[in-house]
Amino acid sequence: MAKNLRKELFLGLIVLLTLVSFITPSILGIARANEVNNVVNESVQSKQLVNTINSLNVLSTQLTPEQILMNASSLEVEGDNTIITIPDEALLAVVDASGENIPELSSARMLRGHGVTKFIIYGQTRYGNFNAFLSQTSLRVIKYSVAAFNAIKAIVQAYLGNFIGLAYSSMNAILNIIRADQIRYGKVFLVRSWWYAGSYNQ
Numbered sequence: 508m509a510k511n512l513r514k515e516l517f518l519g520l521i522v523l524l525t526l527v528s529f530i531t532p533s534i535l536g537i538a539r540a541n542e543v544n545n546v547v548n549e550s551v552q553s554k555q556l557v558n559t560i561n562s563l564n565v566l567s568t569q570l571t572p573e574q575i576l577m578n579a580s581s582l583e584v585e586g587d588n589t590i591i592t593i594p595d596e597a598l599l600a601v602v603d604a605s606g607e608n609i610p611e612l613s614s615a616r617m618l619r620g621h622g623v624t625k626f627i628i629y630g631q632t633r634y635g636n637f638n639a640f641l642s643q644t645s646l647r648v649i650k651y652s653v654a655a656f657n658a659i660k661a662i663v664q665a666y667l668g669n670f671i672g673l674a675y676s677s678m679n680a681i682l683n684i685i686r687a688d689q690i691r692y693g694k695v696f697l698v699r700s701w702w703y704a705g706s707y708n709q
Contacts (some may be wrong), residue, residue: 572601572658582660591626591666598624598655605654612647622693626663632670635701639681640709642693650685662689673701681706 514525565595570578579597583590622642629636641649648655660678664671680703688694693709 510603563698570604572604572654573661575600575604576658576662577665582666587630589628589632589666591628591662593624593645593659593662595622595624595642595648598648598652601655601658602652604649605652607652607654609651613672624659626666630631632667635670635673635677635698637698639696639698640693641685641696642709643690646685646688646690649682650688650690658684674698677701677703 571623576593576597579600580591580593583592599612602612623640624642624645625640627637627638627640629638649659660671661672663678667674677698681698684696684706685694694706695709696706697704
């Protein structure tokens with residue numbers, strides 16, 4: 508009887524080992540499959556993220572110069588004054604979007620910090636009293652980039668509305684002064700009753 512019991516135990520052990528030999532690869536195969544699926548899913552998610560980023564970059568390159576400035580500019584009202592602010596980086600982005608190759612702007616791009624262009628309208632817009640605060644970078648961009656100047660005119664027109672016709676003469680006077688200037692400093696241009704009224708260095 509003991510002999511038969513040992514024989515049954517031996518046969519049972521063989522069966523158990525046989526089952527383990529079949530089951531173990533299956534378990535390992537399932538684990539490996541899950542690992543591969545996780546890697547594939549992570550890869551798909553990474554590709555989706557890269558595609559999303561690329562889509563945003565493509566969208567930004569499709570903006571017009573006017574849209575770039577409009578998105579970057581801000582308008583504030585302080586008391587009776589209206590302040591329009593445009594960052595220098597936005598003006599340089601306009602140059603890039605326009606495809607203009609302007610070597611004279613290489614030094615402006617090397618600056619560690621950029622300033623802003625500000626238009627401060629004093630009192631009601633219809634009276635035409637405002638100052639234009641232009642940084643050295645913005646002066647250079649306006650001097651050499653037709654696209655940037657036209658984009659600024661479009662932004663000013665959007666804010667001034669029907670009064671833009673009155674502002675053209677003073678804007679052209681300011682442009683002529685900028686183009687004739689050596690541009691060593693930023694400048695503040697004064698406009699009174701829609702007429703150019705002088706300037707001074709910042």
